Amino acid sequence: MRTHFTRRNALHGLMGALGGVFTLSAARAAKAAVQKVFVSTQAPKGYDPTQHKWLMALDIEQCIGCGLCVEACKTENHVPKGSSYFRTWIERYIIKRPRPGSSEARGETLVDSPNGGMDGFPPALVPREEILKSFFVPKLCNLCAHSPCVQACPVGATFDTPDGVVLVDPNYCIGCGFCIQACPYGCRFMNPETKTAEKCTLCYHRITRGLKPACVEVCPTEARIFGDLKNPVADDPIQKFIEKNKLQSLKPHLGTEPRVMYAGMDKEVR
Amino acid sequence: MALEMTNSIPVALMTHIDGYVYPNEQHLLWSVLIVVYPYVTGLVAGAFIMASLVRVFNVRELEPVYRLSLLTSFAFLLVAPLPLLFHLGHPERSLQVMITPHLSSPMAMFGFVYTWYIMAVLLLELWFDYRKDFVEWSKTETGIKGVIYRLFTVGVNDLSERSLRLDARLAKGITIIGIPSAFLLHGYVGFIFGSIKANPWWGNVLMPIIFIFSAIVSGIALCVFVYMTMCWIRRVAADDHCLDAMGKFLFYALVVDFAIEVLDWVHRLYEAEESVHVLKQLASGKLFYTLLVVQVCLGTLVPFLLLGATQLFQKAIAMAVRRRIYFTSALLIMVGVLAMRWNVVIGGQLFSKSLRGFTTYKMELGGQEGWLVSLLLMLLPFVILWVCVKLFLPARPALAENAAAASAVVSRV
Numbered sequence: 001m002r003t004h005f006t007r008r009n010a011l012h013g014l015m016g017a018l019g020g021v022f023t024l025s026a027a028r029a030a031k032a033a034v035q036k037v038f039v040s041t042q043a044p045k046g047y048d049p050t051q052h053k054w055l056m057a058l059d060i061e062q063c064i065g066c067g068l069c070v071e072a073c074k075t076e077n078h079v080p081k082g083s084s085y086f087r088t089w090i091e092r093y094i095i096k097r098p099r100p101g102s103s104e105a106r107g108e109t110l111v112d113s114p115n116g117g118m119d120g121f122p123p124a125l126v127p128r129e130e131i132l133k134s135f136f137v138p139k140l141c142n143l144c145a146h147s148p149c150v151q152a153c154p155v156g157a158t159f160d161t162p163d164g165v166v167l168v169d170p171n172y173c174i175g176c177g178f179c180i181q182a183c184p185y186g187c188r189f190m191n192p193e194t195k196t197a198e199k200c201t202l203c204y205h206r207i208t209r210g211l212k213p214a215c216v217e218v219c220p221t222e223a224r225i226f227g228d229l230k231n232p233v234a235d236d237p238i239q240k241f242i243e244k245n246k247l248q249s250l251k252p253h254l255g256t257e258p259r260v261m262y263a264g265m266d267k268e269v270r
Numbered sequence: 271m272a273l274e275m276t277n278s279i280p281v282a283l284m285t286h287i288d289g290y291v292y293p294n295e296q297h298l299l300w301s302v303l304i305v306v307y308p309y310v311t312g313l314v315a316g317a318f319i320m321a322s323l324v325r326v327f328n329v330r331e332l333e334p335v336y337r338l339s340l341l342t343s344f345a346f347l348l349v350a351p352l353p354l355l356f357h358l359g360h361p362e363r364s365l366q367v368m369i370t371p372h373l374s375s376p377m378a379m380f381g382f383v384y385t386w387y388i389m390a391v392l393l394l395e396l397w398f399d400y401r402k403d404f405v406e407w408s409k410t411e412t413g414i415k416g417v418i419y420r421l422f423t424v425g426v427n428d429l430s431e432r433s434l435r436l437d438a439r440l441a442k443g444i445t446i447i448g449i450p451s452a453f454l455l456h457g458y459v460g461f462i463f464g465s466i467k468a469n470p471w472w473g474n475v476l477m478p479i480i481f482i483f484s485a486i487v488s489g490i491a492l493c494v495f496v497y498m499t500m501c502w503i504r505r506v507a508a509d510d511h512c513l514d515a516m517g518k519f520l521f522y523a524l525v526v527d528f529a530i531e532v533l534d535w536v537h538r539l540y541e542a543e544e545s546v547h548v549l550k551q552l553a554s555g556k557l558f559y560t561l562l563v564v565q566v567c568l569g570t571l572v573p574f575l576l577l578g579a580t581q582l583f584q585k586a587i588a589m590a591v592r593r594r595i596y597f598t599s600a601l602l603i604m605v606g607v608l609a610m611r612w613n614v615v616i617g618g619q620l621f622s623k624s625l626r627g628f629t630t631y632k633m634e635l636g637g638q639e640g641w642l643v644s645l646l647l648m649l650l651p652f653v654i655l656w657v658c659v660k661l662f663l664p665a666r667p668a669l670a671e672n673a674a675a676a677s678a679v680v681s682r683v
Contacts, residue, residue: 005425007433018389025368025382084296091290111290111626139292148468154378155366174366175359177299178377184468186292186623190299195359254467270624 041167042205052163053229054202056216057241058138060264062223065090065136069215069224070118076203076214083115085189087200088140088215090117093268094124097132106132109268137269138223140215141166141187141200142250142258149179149188149199158197164229164259165204170196184254202226289627298619298631300357301639302612306647307353308459309488309611310346312481313651315456316489317343318392318448323519325445331515334508337663338500339493340399344392345655346492351384353647356638376462387455391448397422398441400662405429418661456485463614470545470625471552471618476534483527488607490520494600496655498593504665510589514580517596521577524603528570548625556620556628561613569606573599 043049073079073088096107110126117136124134147166150158157172158179168179173196180188180197191198203213207226211217216226227238245263251270252258262269285296321339323329355361368381405427408419457478463469464477494516501508538546553561576599580592587595621628634640 007426007428007436010424010426021385025371084293086293089293109626111624113290113293116293148466151374152377152466153372154375154380155363155370156372172363172366173360174363176354176357176377177359178375178462180294180299181466181472181619182468184623186294189294190359270626 041161041169041208042201043208047208049161049163049208051230054164054207055143055227055229055238055259055261056140056202056213057225057238057247057261057263059223059225059241059245060135060137060262060266060269062221063090063136063138064221064223065092065117065121066220067116067118067120068218068220069138070116072214072218073200074118076206077201079198080192082192085191085198086116087187087198088116088138089113091137091139091269092117092121092124092134093137093266094126094134095132095266095268096126096130106268133266135264135266137262137265138215139185139187140260141202142185142256142260143202145257145259146255148182148184148254148256152178152182154178161204165202166199167201167204168197168199170194170198173197184251184256185258286630287627288629289622290624291622291627291629292624295619295622296629298616298629300615300619301631302616302633302641302644303353303357303639303647305608305611305615306644307350307357308456308481308615309608310350310353310647310651311459312456312485312488312607312611313492314343314346314350314387314489315452315482315485316487316491317346317493318452318489319486320490320493320516320519322445322449322452325442326449329515329519331509331511332519334512335493335497335516337399338497338659339489340392340396341658341662342493342496342651342655343489344396345658346651347384347388347392348654349647349651351380352650353644354380356643356647376458376465379458383455383458387451391444391451395441395444395448397424398437398444401426401437402429402434403662415661453482457482463618466618468623469618470543471549471621472614474534476530476537480527480530480534483523483530484607484610487520487523487527487603490516490523491600491603491607494520494596495604498597498600500659500663506665508593510593513593513596514584517577517580517592517599520596520599520603521574521581524570524574524577528574531570545625548621552617552621552628556630557613557617560609561617564609565606565613568602569609570603573602573606 067090070086070089073086074081077087079085079087091111091113094110096110098104098107107130110124112121114121121136124131143164143166147158147160150160150166153159153173154176155172155174157174158166158168160166170191175190175195175197177190177197180190183199188197188199190196203211203215206213212226213224216224222237225237225241227233227236229238232239241263242261247261247263248265249258249261287296317339320332321336321343324332324336355364358364367378368385371378371381401423404419404423406429408416408423411419460478460481463472463481464474467473494513497512497516498508538549576595580587580595584592616631619629620631636642
């Protein structure tokens with residue numbers, strides 16, 4: 001039988017093909033949603049993420065800016081060398097005294113983080129008598145409850161885990177960098193070797209095996225407090241820290257609801 | 271001087287930092303390729319809107335550029351995804367955006383918006399518009415051209431009055447769908463930037479609207495440029511009524527675009543949020559040349575005055591002068607809109623999200639993110655357009671009459 005090629009037939013065929021394309025992608029989207037739950041992480045077999053809720057808090061008063069945490073993080077997680085790749089870093093804030101006769105309560109704020117604070121900090125260039133106060137602020141992924149990075153990822157390669165961590169699947173990331181632009185805290189970077197987005201994982205490979213994150217492990221002053229909200233231990237440090245301190249988070253006006261909390265944070269910290 | 275890995279080629283980079291930027295923000299992530307992407311997409315949408323003026327709004331003066339603007343839109347649309355693709359860290363995974371789209375991400379919509387636009391709007395519209403010509407050309411042309419035309423008829427050779435009328439009606443319907451689609455295509459590009467609340471230079475509700483109107487302006491300017499260049503190459507006189515009409519629409523679109531961008535600035539300065547200081551410094555410092563000199567003065571105010579003069583004193587200005595004014599304004603506007611894309615994309619990454627400092631960007635010459643690749647990507651659509659014009663917009667009188675007759679049918683529907 002000879003096929004009649006009419007416009008009606010051609011249109012029907014075209015509509016069918018278009019319909020197929022759209023249903024297929026919808027079905028695949030549904031499949032991806034299911035897959036997302038089973039996406040590969042560095043957790044050991046048998047680890048149940050629904051039984052934990054990890055959290056880190058930071059005590060600014062305790063941080064001495066030694067940079068051990070930054071170095072430990074770089075080593076533990078094979079973070080690329082170079083002064084523009086950090087999963088965690090330390091900022092030094094120097095708040096100057098107001099100029100004499102000025103009506104301001106505080107003077108200019110100077111912030112620096114040479115090499116992410118990994119090698120410690122050189123003496124400040126500001127004369128001592130001009131400094132009103134100075135402190136260190138460790139920075140890391142803020143573990144947002146409403147992460148803009150997760151929202152922005154076009155393929156779902158970055159995701160919230162049920163135990164409170166935000167992870168990137170390096171085998172699925174397409175390297176578009178949208179999540180890096182979306183993070184208000186500058187916590188993400190493009191790994192120049194893998195060409196995928198990278199960030200703090202709270203040392204997921206360690207915490208899921210009962211260890212502490214590398215930065216917490218090496219901190220000499222206990223400025224980083226880490227714990228599992230679902231499984232408090234006796235005299236739990238993170239519970240005590242939350243009870244004892246007035247806590248703040250970074251850039252709360254953006255509505256990202258960071259879960260990482262800071263004690264003793266000044267208004268200048270951004 | 272720091273030795274950094276960029277695109278896995280070690281390059282000695284001088285990154286000058288003023289104030290404080292977060293360590294991960296020192297090097298720009300989105301470079302000149304991402305400047306080219308919204309520029310090209312905008313030209314696609316703008317050229318299509320230009321074509322729709324003929325088909326939907328019956329602006330008959332513009333008939334001589336109807337097909338040319340459709341083909342222009344098509345040529346640029348073919349190139350639009352390339353800068354994005356080249357920029358990806360893993361281009362081989364790019365199809366994941368369509369296979370497993372993350373629906374909360376505006377970027378995940380790219381594949382769908384793009385596919386919809388090219389398959390359901392442009393290709394269909396072009397086909398219905400050209401079907402009659404394909405059939406006729408396939409009978410007269412031989413050789414490769416003949417084969418191409420025969421392929422494009424898809425075997426539908428019915429040229430009865432009824433079927434031609436149906437063609438025209440369907441094409442009109444598609445254009446009506448096409449207008450919101452063109453707005454969607456470029457409004458969505460604006461949304462990609464406008465939805466980034468982390469970045470005060472981008473995160474702005476007006477962003478999609480600014481993008482749409484700058485797209486329309488740049489698209490009409492591109493059509494003026496392409497039309498006048500084509501006439502010059504073919505040594506034929508450009509249609510003066512058509513040029514005047516294009517000049518008029520270019521002027522109106524420019525007025526609306528400029529008004530919205532001024533509103534954006536007035537709003538920012540009046541609200542004076544936390545970020546206003548850093549944005550003011552950005553505009554008057556790092557972006558002084560590209561924003562104030564190129565985008566505002568050369569790309570907006572000068573064409574505004576030139577085109578405004580042709581609108582006010584059309585009778586007093588000789589056609590030869592008007593032609594030059596249209597051509598110059600079109601070129602200036604195209605450069606201005608390119609500068610606008612630069613100011614958005616590069617400008618938005620020059621300041622730190624800590625709002626405490628600035629970094630610098632120096633374009634590389636070679637490599638994946640170098641300006642050579644971008645330049646090639648900007649020239650590629652013109653090459654495609656040249657092929658399209660050779661194939662589908664013949665200069666020979668007999669075929670040109672056919673085309674004119676076809677667009678006459680269009681305007682009667």
